[in-house]
Amino acid sequence: MLKTIIKREILEYLKSAKFLIGLGVTLALAVGGTVINVQDYRARLRDYQAASQELKSDRFYIRLYRPPEVLSTLIQGRDRKLGNSLTLTYLSIPSGTSGYMGEGRSQHNRLVSGFAAVDFAFIVRVVLSLMVVFIAYNAVSEEKSSGTLKLILSNRVPRDQLLLGKFLGGWFVIMGSLLVSGIVSVILVLSHSFIAFGAGEWTRLGVFLGLSALYLTVFYAVSLFVSVLVNRPSASLMLLLQAWVFLIVIYPNLGVVAAENFYTLPSQEQLAQQKAAAFQPYAAEQKKIQEDFGRAVRSGSGVSRELGVRNVELRSLQADLAYQVDAEYGRKLTAQADLARVISSLSPAVLFDHAAERYGRTGMAGYERFMREVYRYWQQHAERSKLIYADREAYKKAPPIEFRVPVESTDEALAATWLDWLLLAFLSLTFFALGTTVFLKKDVR
Amino acid sequence: MFKTIVKKEILETIFSYRFPLFAVICLLLIPLGMYVNQANYAKRVRDYGEQVRLADKAASALSIQDIMAGTVAIKGFRPPAPLSVFTQGFESALPRYYEFTQEGFRPGESASDDESILSVQGKVDFVFLVQMVISLIALLFASDMISGEKESGTLRAMLANRLPRDTLLAGKTGGGFVALWIPFFLAFLMGAFVLMSSAFSLGGGATARVLIILAATSLFMLTYFTIGIAVSTSAAKARTSLVAILIIWAGFQLIIPKLADMTARIVHPIRTETEVSLQKSLLVSALDMEAAKELGRQYDFIFEGAPEGTADDEKSPERKKWEGLRDDIQLRARERKAQQLAVIDETYAQERRRQLSLAVNLSLISPSAAFARFISDVCGTGELERAKYLEAVRAHQKALDNDLFSKVKRTLMIHGGGRMSMGFSAMPVDPAKLPKFSITGATIAETFKANARSLLSLAFWLIAPFAYAYVRFIRYDVR
Numbered sequence: 001m002l003k004t005i006i007k008r009e010i011l012e013y014l015k016s017a018k019f020l021i022g023l024g025v026t027l028a029l030a031v032g033g034t035v036i037n038v039q040d041y042r043a044r045l046r047d048y049q050a051a052s053q054e055l056k057s058d059r060f061y062i063r064l065y066r067p068p069e070v071l072s073t074l075i076q077g078r079d080r081k082l083g084n085s086l087t088l089t090y091l092s093i094p095s096g097t098s099g100y101m102g103e104g105r106s107q108h109n110r111l112v113s114g115f116a117a118v119d120f121a122f123i124v125r126v127v128l129s130l131m132v133v134f135i136a137y138n139a140v141s142e143e144k145s146s147g148t149l150k151l152i153l154s155n156r157v158p159r160d161q162l163l164l165g166k167f168l169g170g171w172f173v174i175m176g177s178l179l180v181s182g183i184v185s186v187i188l189v190l191s192h193s194f195i196a197f198g199a200g201e202w203t204r205l206g207v208f209l210g211l212s213a214l215y216l217t218v219f220y221a222v223s224l225f226v227s228v229l230v231n232r233p234s235a236s237l238m239l240l241l242q243a244w245v246f247l248i249v250i251y252p253n254l255g256v257v258a259a260e261n262f263y264t265l266p267s268q269e270q271l272a273q274q275k276a277a278a279f280q281p282y283a284a285e286q287k288k289i290q291e292d293f294g295r296a297v298r299s300g301s302g303v304s305r306e307l308g309v310r311n312v313e314l315r316s317l318q319a320d321l322a323y324q325v326d327a328e329y330g331r332k333l334t335a336q337a338d339l340a341r342v343i344s345s346l347s348p349a350v351l352f353d354h355a356a357e358r359y360g361r362t363g364m365a366g367y368e369r370f371m372r373e374v375y376r377y378w379q380q381h382a383e384r385s386k387l388i389y390a391d392r393e394a395y396k397k398a399p400p401i402e403f404r405v406p407v408e409s410t411d412e413a414l415a416a417t418w419l420d421w422l423l424l425a426f427l428s429l430t431f432f433a434l435g436t437t438v439f440l441k442k443d444v445r
Numbered sequence: 446m447f448k449t450i451v452k453k454e455i456l457e458t459i460f461s462y463r464f465p466l467f468a469v470i471c472l473l474l475i476p477l478g479m480y481v482n483q484a485n486y487a488k489r490v491r492d493y494g495e496q497v498r499l500a501d502k503a504a505s506a507l508s509i510q511d512i513m514a515g516t517v518a519i520k521g522f523r524p525p526a527p528l529s530v531f532t533q534g535f536e537s538a539l540p541r542y543y544e545f546t547q548e549g550f551r552p553g554e555s556a557s558d559d560e561s562i563l564s565v566q567g568k569v570d571f572v573f574l575v576q577m578v579i580s581l582i583a584l585l586f587a588s589d590m591i592s593g594e595k596e597s598g599t600l601r602a603m604l605a606n607r608l609p610r611d612t613l614l615a616g617k618t619g620g621g622f623v624a625l626w627i628p629f630f631l632a633f634l635m636g637a638f639v640l641m642s643s644a645f646s647l648g649g650g651a652t653a654r655v656l657i658i659l660a661a662t663s664l665f666m667l668t669y670f671t672i673g674i675a676v677s678t679s680a681a682k683a684r685t686s687l688v689a690i691l692i693i694w695a696g697f698q699l700i701i702p703k704l705a706d707m708t709a710r711i712v713h714p715i716r717t718e719t720e721v722s723l724q725k726s727l728l729v730s731a732l733d734m735e736a737a738k739e740l741g742r743q744y745d746f747i748f749e750g751a752p753e754g755t756a757d758d759e760k761s762p763e764r765k766k767w768e769g770l771r772d773d774i775q776l777r778a779r780e781r782k783a784q785q786l787a788v789i790d791e792t793y794a795q796e797r798r799r800q801l802s803l804a805v806n807l808s809l810i811s812p813s814a815a816f817a818r819f820i821s822d823v824c825g826t827g828e829l830e831r832a833k834y835l836e837a838v839r840a841h842q843k844a845l846d847n848d849l850f851s852k853v854k855r856t857l858m859i860h861g862g863g864r865m866s867m868g869f870s871a872m873p874v875d876p877a878k879l880p881k882f883s884i885t886g887a888t889i890a891e892t893f894k895a896n897a898r899s900l901l902s903l904a905f906w907l908i909a910p911f912a913y914a915y916v917r918f919i920r921y922d923v924r
Contacts, residue, residue, distance in 0.1 A: 018688050025700055032707040039714060047719040054723060118703050126699065134691055142684070234687055235462060238585050242470065245578055250474070257481050269495055 001157060002165050009169020013135060022131035023177050029127055030181040033118035034188045037073045040080070042194060044068040051085060057400075062381060063087050064403055066097065066370050069361045071201060073189045074120040075208065077353075077362025086374065090312060090385040092319045093378045095326035095371075120185045121356045124178070124212040125349055126248065129219045132174055133240045136223035138233040139166050140439070145233060150444045163439045167224055167432065174216050182209055203410045204359040211359070214424045215352045219244075221431035228439045248349045255344030263336045271325060278321040286314045308389020316382040323375065334364065351424055355417040361408060365416065369406050377403050446608060447616050454620025458586065464624065467582050471632040474574050479636035482530040482570050483643050489525040496542070497522050507876045519545045519849075520553065521841055521882030523834055526825035527651060530640060531658055532572035532817070534826030543838045547850045548729070549786075550842045571636065572820050575662055576813050577698060579629060580669045584690040586625055587673025589683035590617050591918065596683055601923040614674070614918045618911070622670050626663060633659060653889060654823050661823070661903075665816045668907045675910035678917040697811040705807035705814070713800040721793045725786055732785070733857065736778035737865075741858040743770050771856060801828075806898070815902035822892045829887045829895050837884040844880040 013019050048067050057063045065085050072079035083097030140163075143149040152162065186205065189195055197205070223240055230236040266274070279286075289311050296303045303311075344350040357363025380401050387395035458464050500520045507519075522542040529536040540552035591614075594600040603613065637655070673690055680686035747767045748756050755761045808814035821827030856868040893900070 018692070021692055025695070029700070029703065029707075032704065032711070036707055036710050039710070043717045043720070047717055047723075050723055051719070054727065118707060130695060130699075134688075134695075138684075233684060234585070234589065237687060237691070238463065238466070238582075241581055242466070242578070245581075249573075249577070253481075267492065267495060269499065 002161050002168075005157075005162060005165025006169045006172070009166055010172055013170060013173040016135075018134050019131075019173065019177075022134060023180070026123060026127050026131060026177060026181050027184060029118055030120060030123055030185050031188065033123065034073065034120065034185045037076060037119050038189055038192055038195070041068055041070070041073045042192070044080070044084070045194065048084060055085075060089055061087050062089065062377075064374060064377070066367075066405060069366070070195060070197070071204065071360040072119075072362045073195065074185060074205070075356050075360030075362055076119040076121070077357035077360050078364065078367070079360075079362035082367050088374070088378055088381070090316050090319070090378075090382040093323040093375060095323065095330065097367075097371075120182065121353070121360070123181060124215060125352055128174070128178060128181070128212075128216055129248070129348075130244065131177065132216055132219040133223050133237075133244055135174070136170055136220055137227055137237040137240050139170060139224055140227040141230055141233045141236045144231050144444060153444055159440050159442075160436060163224075163228070163436055167220070170224075171217065171220060174220060175213055178209070178212055178216060182212075200410060204361075204413065207410065207414065208356060208359045211352065211355050211421070211424075214421065214428065215348055217428045218348045218424055218431070221428045221435065225431045225435035225438070228435045228442060247347050251347045252340075252344045252350050255340040255342075255347075255350070258343050259336050259340035262339060263332060265332055265336070266329065271329060274325045275322040278325060279318050282314055282317060286318070289314060303389060305389050309386045312382070312386045312389065316385070319378075319382075323378075327375075334368070337364070345423060346427070348424060348427060351420040355420040358408075358413045358417050359410075361413075366408060369408065373403070373406050377401060447612050447619075450608075450613060450616025451620035451623065454590075454617050455624045458621060458624035463582075463586060464628075467586075467625070468628040470578060470582070471628045472635065474578065475571060475629075475632035476635040476639045478571055478574055479530055479639050480643070482533070483640055483645055486525055486527065486530050486645075487643070493522060493524055493541075496520075500542075504879065505876050507874070519845060519879075521545065521838065523884060526830065527645070528654055528658075528824035529826050530570070530645070531655075532570050532820050532824050532826055534821035534824060535828075535831055536826045539831060539834060543841075545842050545845050547853070550838055571658075572817055575665065576817060579666060580698070580813060581694050583625055583666050583669040584673040584676075584694055585687075586621060587670045588677055588686045588690045590621055590674055591677040591921070592680045592686045593677075593683040595681065595921075595923055604923050610919055610921075611915065614678075614915060618671065618674055618914075621674075622667055625666060625670060629662075629666065630659075633662075650889070657823050657889070658820060661816065661820060664903065664907060665812070668812050668903060668910075671907065671911040671914065675914040675917070678914045678921055681922075697813045701811040702808050702814045705810070706804045708807055709800045709804035713796070713803060715796040715800055716793065721789065725789055728785055728789070729782060732778060732782045734859070736774060737857040737859045739774055739778075740771060740856060741860040741866075743767070743774065744858055745860055775854065775856070809898055809902040812903055812906035815899040815906075819892075819896045819899045819903070822887065822896055823889075825886055829892060833887055834884055837882070841880065841882045848879055849874055 045068055048065055051063075052065055055063055063085065064087075066083075068084070069079050086094045086097045088094060140149065143152070153159065190197065222243065226236045226240050226243070227233075230239060289307065292307055293303060293311055296307065341350055341354060354363070358365060384395070384398055384401065387398065500522065504519055520542045523539065526536060540554065542553040543550045544553055589596075591600070594603075604610065672693065673686075676689045676693065677686045680689060744756075744767065747763050747770070751761075751763050755763050756767070758764055805818070808818075818827060822829045852872040852874050854868075854870045856870075858866050858868070860866065887895070
């Protein structure tokens, strides 16, 4: 019986105009979006290679670059918006990145909006979830209003089997749509010679598709529940569309507003004051060192070893202390964003985005990891810069310090997102259970 | 008869399940959105004030040594647009300031890059709510106005009396729209009250613009309502019209604007900003190097064999000859650099204009995109504002080049054997007399002129569906 119901549901959906139109639109956007994202990735890769070639470091100005992520062709996240380059000296550590030529320079660019792109993640988050609502809003209510529900149940069809059959039938159709659009997108990405996926990328892609399936299941469960609850199809559709807008856009924003009001962040002037106050105990000594340094340069007698080394130490310390103030500010911004996410954790879209960016390595986690390595690199560079005065020959011969961009493994990404999976599964099961409970007692006459 | 039908439609809508739902959504979301955006605006105004004050302080302490060292970057800040409480538009994407240096201007960080997490999830502003929520509700309200009455049998009962079809259609449209508009208008008034009670100033030209926003939004709602009526007259069943309006809504809101942008990027791909900046940077380095070598050559030629100290003797004929030649070489180098950079900028600007023009023209198929463009320009957060900002930046750079940067000359020379030397000359500068950066916003007339295509699209979508509905309904089978 269950198989018959599932088969019937699948055939009905496949023949319906709304499914065919929805799938057509999904594929059109998937193709167009992927083509553009691949072009965009190629341009960013070219920029990265050109910058690495043309804008090299010298001993004083160190330029560090963050290469574009290959999975940003499917999950753009913030990869495009967060800068790819920074320049440091022993005198300063930037707290943020910029474009290769300094464009879009920002002091604290942790929280950059990035929802404009039509990437595959957008298609899942917005287009497919909307398609799920359109497909499922009248799964039960249409049958009730047309009278076929009571005819089916007048036979020996258990209600729970009927509902489960409807659920699975529609679910297979939605998963099929997800799979088709996913395969098309991946084929388009891999058809370019400059893109290759390793084992890590394939694993993360697989995990991302699993996440997408769970995300869509939540919306399907919600749609089925509302369809069971409300007798009129038009009423269930109106309710579902408002719920969709609320869950995808409004609720996440409310979380952001609440978090912003909870945390008060210091202004730019307060940050500048904090930096000055942190260095205050050393300010008098630095002033004296600067004067002695300037006198030594003007007199032509040369800067003594002790004076030179102490000058570098104090300047580096000043940069380090300023960086600590910026880093603390950044931690508060991150905490604010985390609070916003916690408040909005019942929004499937928020859970999906957080996990998707993690798997695509296009979110804040990868960026913060890069910045931590930048700081570690700077410490080594500052230490080495003392050799300018301590031992100039050794300084000239010292090999360049290696900078390796760290990457998060798939296991680490999964460990960081297990709660997102749990909450999405919880939402799916809850709404399915609610739908089943209501349906078991529903008056179908 | 018309008044009776209007009254009937208003009462029927008010007593249906949909009306209280819509009223709650409007009365909750619109004032809330205004409050949130107003708080965000107030924060940006405070930040703007502080940063202008700090920048003015830095500019007043400007010394000629800073300019000579090339460490001067004068900043020009863009004030936040007051009407961004209605629509964010490009407000968060535009640079908050530009830096002006001897090498030209460059953008600073944008508002979305810094400090506030309000930009994280997208912009829930008044225009977004109207586009995504109210437009959908307008379509839903109208979708079963004709087909629903046909299914229930009341349509033929009404038309069995001496009721002209056109009167019935006009009455239904008018009455249904009025019932929809009243809660929206109340919510708008509440939102305006929220703004005014937060000491938000609606003085000057802002009041006229707010009234334009109200009028345009009302017409936008009417547009979607008539589209819903047109769909309803095309369908025999309410269910069919429901599916049709969903497809239309998704198409207008999500698909057409995205597809327009995507098509434009595929048809007219452009280079990245980085590529262009790098090209300019390499060009500038090459031209500077060429000029430095030429200067070095001329310097060596003039002062070769001259007694020691001749180069420092302002009265020596060699020095006078050198200064004339130096100024001439530097002038020609500057002009050549400016001309070649202008060619690169103009080519890139043309590429972007072509792409943008195609994207805009395609997106105007959607009345929603046309509405958003128009309202953004009315609020000073649209494409027009971006153009005015850039115009002001270019004018200010030119003014600073005349009043400040031209007072300092740095002369880099590369002599035979690769030896380099740098000379400086500077004239006194009074920082208090430097021009202040300001942007002249677009007038209402300019806004309307620039949005002629958007207004045409909206007018089309307002009139054509109603005309279509009229023609269809005259022949509609009511049995």
